[in-house]
Amino acid sequence: MFSKACEYGIRASTYIALKSLEGTRVSLKEIADKIDSPVAFTAKILQQLSKKQIIESVKGSLGGFQISQSNISQIKLAQIVYAIDGNNVYEGCGLGLKRCNSNEPCPVHDKFIQIRADLKEMLESTSLYDMTMGLEEGLTHLKR
Amino acid sequence: MFSKACEYGIRASTYIALKSLEGTRVSLKEIADKIDSPVAFTAKILQQLSKKQIIESVKGSLGGFQISQSNISQIKLAQIVYAIDGNNVYEGCGLGLKRCNSNEPCPVHDKFIQIRADLKEMLESTSLYDMTMGLEEGLTHLKR
């Protein structure tokens, strides 16, 4: 569904959001540890997300990553997926055809349309805040 | 969503089904040409599908690939996807967690469950015959 990079990106953003809600900035090391991801690779992904202004990075000692309170509720999963994987998930034919649309459909075009739409709707309606909801109470987790 | 190999596999199987309905066996070359896929790579995929008895291969001169009439209507997309990509599409956490289930869910577990279920339902209910329906009349295509 998503690339590894994207999966790490969503998990990392969610963890950063969780800690930002508590008012603390988190380091790359802590993030990678808490979401069980390779440190250096995670760093690259966080750089991407930082450039796209989905998360904020603070350099230097006491630096780390954080997300503003307003962004925690406004940033949707769709934006993270788009920032890392582009629009392949939403567009892009299920059978890999470049030219596939309602006028010139592949045999499963119409059936995929609906599933993609549901996925899109889900990603566009789920905020980072929503993602953190179950985490505090241990109802959900981000590791392994 | 699916690997390239799987996309080629579905397109190839659909084309073979189409021609088998007309009573003709097709060669690797023709298949690759008609679905616009790399010849040698397609050969590997057809081998897999042949071993899983989704398609039949006939060696030697006048050889090629075909699908029995009964299989054209009985083989579902789900079987092709499973033969090539395994069960990652159906199972496998949306965020890449190994341990993610209803007892220990990731933050999007429940939301993914529904989308995956719809995808599964679609793949399990669409036969190769269904795939060929629009092809003859040119309503759908498999190329590019």
Added chain:
DNA sequence: ATTAAATAGGATAATTTTGTCCGATTTGTA
């Protein structure tokens, strides 16, 4: 100033996926 802790970013490596090449084998036909 110096040091320590942190991110930034370029280069490189490992792995997986995708794709190619070529000889071996099978089979129909002359």
Added chain:
DNA sequence: TACAAATCGGACAAAATTATCCTATTTAAT
């Protein structure tokens, strides 16, 4: 039997993705 047309299968190559390493830079604290 010889040949041609086809798949089979192993080895290899290329490309994309995932992951690591190392140096530079930034910043806080001493």
